[in-house]
Amino acid sequence: MSAMTYPLLGKRRGNLVLQFLISFGLVLLVALSFYFSVDLIGYKIVALVLLMVVSLLAMVFDIVPVLSAAVLSAVLWNYLFIPPVHNFTIDTPEDLLLFMMYFVVALVNAVLTSKIRKAEAKVRERDERAASIRLYNTLLNSLSHELRTPISTIIGAVDTLKESPSKLTAEQRTDLLTEIDIAGTRLNGQVENLLNMSRLESGFLQPKLDWCDISEMIHTVIAANKSAAHAHTLLFSPPEDFPIFKIDRGLIEPALQNLIQNALMYTPAGTTVRIGLSHSAHTCIIEISDDGPGFPPEKLSQVFDKFYRLPNMPTGGTGLGLSIVKGFVEAHKGHVRLENVKPHGAKFTLLIPAESSLLKPTEDE
């Protein structure tokens, strides 16, 4: 979060010269344009307009250029508008008072606006820090739960196997060993996702593009989820003569893995999960849809947020999966769409822009 703010501040400092140019330019422009119409409206109105210009500048620019613009506008007003024009003398006590008041109001205006903006920035910073602490706590909570559950399973199952081997039937022993196996696989998956998240967070994720047989990749992911899919139907019919695409399989495969794992974990038993594959000229399109209950419509936009978990969901997720999906697809300059489908169910669509090739080896090379 702080990494987001500092570059902006740095940019602002770099833009100081530009701020001076714009401030002075605007004041000069307004002063000059009124210089030729001052007979129509009177020179006192010009002061109000200039004051407004300075106020507007104060809303967007730093204090130093704004103060400088305020001084410049006062000087210009005196020189070009207060009679006698074209010199810095002021004849009447009324004009002198006006000039002094203009000067003070312009300065106060600039200083006050700047102070308000500083206070706002401070509040924003505090909010951001609070939000990142909240995020951190959410991560720790869900992580410790997500890691401890399989660890407890492993330790507990091993204890039972070690301490009361004679009381267990052969079938129970096999079951316990299977539980240890599942827990280990689950732990490995969580570590995988944490590593994926840290790759995203590092901020310089550069996809390593290479040619990939997308159908084969999808089959690999399906095979990896076979045991988790026993209560669901997983359907994928690969299209004939599908081109190969140049993508980073190391990023798209975990994205698919997360989507399929989610579909299996959060839809009721008996649900059918369909994987669709198609393409347009320069985009590979992968769809993962299910006929489960779908997402609450008002939550559709939030589910890709980091650590976001739908309320009242069964345990078994860190809230990292979908943000990884989004991050990895966006690293390919693609995007992820989520929509509910009729009559019920959810559909994720991955649109991945990539070079494709239908190159065929010739028979008589």
Place this chain on the structure above:
Amino acid sequence: MNRPEILIIDDEPQIRRLLRITLESHEYKVTEAGTGQEGITLAATHAPELILLDIGLPDIHGQEVLHQLRQWYTKSIIILSVIQGEAELVQALDNGATDFLTKPFRTGELLARIRASIRRHQQTDGNPIVRTGNLEIDFAARVVKKDGELVRLTSTEYNLMALFAQNEGRVLTHQYILKHVWGTGYQTETQYLRVFVAQLRKKLEDDPHQPIHILTESGVGYRFC
């Protein structure tokens, strides 16, 4: 028959214990080294049949251990690593490693790799026919049969198939395959490779999308089984 000796070079005692129990229960003799230096010394004095080398060692980098071992050691070296598809793995394979396994691995897979590596090394050259499942590759006649039927292959397809068959069970990096089938200068043309592998699968696999013979090792290369 003598029990083949396997040298484990890994700094994690728990992994060494697991490997020792697994390997000893499958009739292998086991020697352990906790550091790269110790591993190099033990390899020289014991001359093991196969070395399991962890690439992330604390004292010397695994690549360096591999490099030093390969100065004289000609038998199989299998790399153990915690990273999948990383450049490091490809580098190790291109620098003479026989195969690799990513932690966590299944012990069944470990034993299969060890068996394949040892068998391949003991094999005398010029085995004229390789059979695996429903496939048969006859190097003398330059033909490939599936379920006893001749499969029509272009010459490049045959060359690729022959390279796979000569390295049955072993992972081959993209670079290695491109260099041996297409020649020097084609090492970056992975597009050719993908297309020809897809074509071979179409002709040789029952389901080309769920291959059982030509397997993809994501980010590394292919393995023919």
